[in-house]
Amino acid sequence: MAQRYYMQSLGLARESGIPGQDGFVMRTMSQQGMKLHPPEHCLALADTGWDRAKGRVDQQVEALFAVTHAHALAKTGQRQAALADVDRAYAALAAGADDEVPFWALVWGPPAATVHSRTAKVFETLGDRPNSARSYATAAASRPGATYARIIALDLVAQAEQQAKQGGIEQACATWSRAIDTMAGVRSARTLKAVRSLRSDLRPYRARGVRAAAELDEHARIFLTHHR
Template sequence: MTQRMPNHQLKALIEESGLPYDGVARAVKAVALESGQRLGTNKSAVHHWVQGAEPSGATPGYLAEALSRRLGRRITREDLGLGSRSEGEDESIGLTLDFDPIETLTALGEADVNRRRFLAASAYSMAAATLPLEMVQEAAARTRTVSGGAVAGHADVAAVRDMVKLFMDMDERHGGQHGRTAFVQYLVTDVAELCRGRFASEQVRAEALSVASAGAHLAGWKAYDSGEQGLAQRYYLQSLALARASGVPGQDGFVMRTMSQQGMKLHRPEHCLALAATGWDRAKGRVDAQVEALFAVTHAHALAKTGQRRAAVADIEHARTALAAGVRSGDEVPFWALVWGPPAATVHSRTAKVFETLGDRPNAARQYATAAASRPGTTYARIIALDLVAQAEQQAKQGSIEQACVTWGRAIDTMAGVKSTRTLKAVRSLRSDLRPYRARGVRVAAELDERARIFLTHHR
């Protein structure tokens, strides 16, 4: 039997972190949970790793991210003394803004299409979350084109934009898992091919890169909806690089806004306010009022997350004012800003999250209800269902369980035909919230729980 050699590199990093073995285990489990993975890691497992055992599956990545966050610098598998991944498994893919984003997006998409496990289970990187805030090379200089092939014009870009918009609509109607592989395949073939070609003018080139950015953003959103947070982050970074390369006003800020929201959802607020603020600064005076309202309300949410109540409420009012001004003027909203439907609905939904963070449940419930009613039901089934679930949670916390059950029931009705990890998670959470009411014999709670059980049985 081959004797294990102690892992001195891992031992040194753990000692540098100052964490006891059970603290390392807790940190690893917390990182894994962000990606929807529940691990049984304990201090004995960490001890075995230090003695030379190798963590299995995606655990090395979670261990690397846990120590990266603790030490304030990026830690790799090699740093941990665990060697490199198998051939073709580049754990750093997409976690940079230093390379040609089209080439990076193609490599990332191909790995995604092939459902490479190392990507699907990859951790959300705190180090990568700061990249948009750092000085980077001008993206346009890194986005290469080739001299051969046909010359693309406005019509060619419009055709690709229409296809991306079609997938965006399908995503909202049927969930992120529906058509995901087909879309990513389209992204790494047709969209990438368009961006590598020649263009009739610089304006056409900018439009093509803008569409590619929106496509990468949608791929990230689909990964996010499937609970694959690390993969989503990598797509968002490449979307940001392409938006910067396009030079389209405000689009790079919009991607930073999304990255801020992802961090808030994962309860990683460290850089969310800076991302929201920088994204908004990139858009101020360069986008119409309705789009600026989207930036203002995300900034409000980030302020609320950091305990700045008065400033958050002020930004909510700013968003409302901007939204009303934009509606009056009839400005056209760019298609990349319509990811979650009409701006008014998105502002109401995000405003609800601000009030929820601030502990104002009545206002949160009202805003969630308004958001759900502001979107066309046939197109935005998933987000309407999630807003209704959030509304019901606020109603239940106010003691209105009968009203909450009615709202939860509407949410389940709306989820029919939606393939989304987030909606399934919402229904599981619903059942957990109903447990104390079932135990007390509340009939409406028992009936709704049975509906939820049947729903989950048919949507695994």
Template sequence: MLSAASRGVHLLGWKSYDAGQQGLAQRYYLQSYALATESGLRGHDGFVMRTMAMQGLKLHRPEHCLGLAETGLNRAKGQVDAQTEALFRVVHAHTLAKSGKHRAALAAVEHARALLTGAPGDEVPFWVLAWGPSVASVYSRTAKVHEAIGDHRAAAESYTLAATARPADTYARIVALDLVAGAEMHLKRCSIEQACVTWHRAIDHMDGVRSVRTRKAVSRMRGNLARFRVRGLRYVVDLDERGRGFLAGV
């Protein structure tokens, strides 16, 4: 019961995070951590620490994230199934990449992938399922590792894999955000046409979604397109118009 309560509070934290209320999200995560610790279920407390590390990375506060990710991983190793451990290891890889430890980060990514392929049929705990299949979460976080070390091509490929690995009807918001991130990687590679194609796919998945993050993503897209729009590129103009209509209707 304590573990189930922890997961519920964790979900409230994630909803607050998605709404842009970061302080409230952090308070929920701390409450979730306390409940998970009291539950005594192995690995659950470390999983909440993993989430707090992810939030710190998103807020560009990496100084404490490596310690959080390492502690969470140490609490999970040998206590959880291989797929769940892969989720811990790939977030640890991201914190390593953000700390400038690129070689160690890539090694941690490979370890996470090996865990996934080595035990694809493992039954994972209910408290790790909020983001969908473990493989999708590993791909998405792997993309962030490649992004952190400047390999935008590999990042775009991993974001695409993440988007296709989740059931789109159930996880439309997350799929859309992975595609947005992939489009931004294509843009950094100066592949504007591929970026536009991917942004269109992202907006396809935003229909019916109410999320501060998706709205910000489309606003950011329009800002990124501004320098191309003045060139009169038809596919850019069409996408920008679609983005404007999306924001007007949200």
């Protein structure tokens, strides 16, 4: 069903005649596919989407294509090529600092924030947890809080997960607590699922008497009580 709607979206984008919008739909399909399908198919989508946008969109928008392509390359084990595309994305952001970004490229917030968040996923895929955590933190700090609270919260969740996997449980708990505070007023099945999973993940730390984990678990419990 999702694939069908994506294809309808692609058809509408082509009919619109807006330069780069069909490629942007392919970029989105590539990102969704990275969660569900073999990565080589996602790389082809990212490739084609970027080809349809090159020279037809402003630099900040092209940065979004470059960083998605980087993620697809990382998913297929092409480390150096992925990092090179991350550099291209940041160069495009800098070159297009004064661009007026079209509304359809702002779905996930300012392009810089999206590039930081997707770069975090590139580093995560490559096993570079410190850089991944830093990029998620930068992404969360780069979005307007009132408008993008849900996405900020999910960036913070991802940052906390990277910190925990490095053994920094107290630091991770502090980040997770910020994420839960950011979720206040947000209605999202995904954020609720993340908080429920957190409580399960905290059990081993609570059993070891980690105070930060116990305090965070109580924070999460209270949150879920008010957001069922």
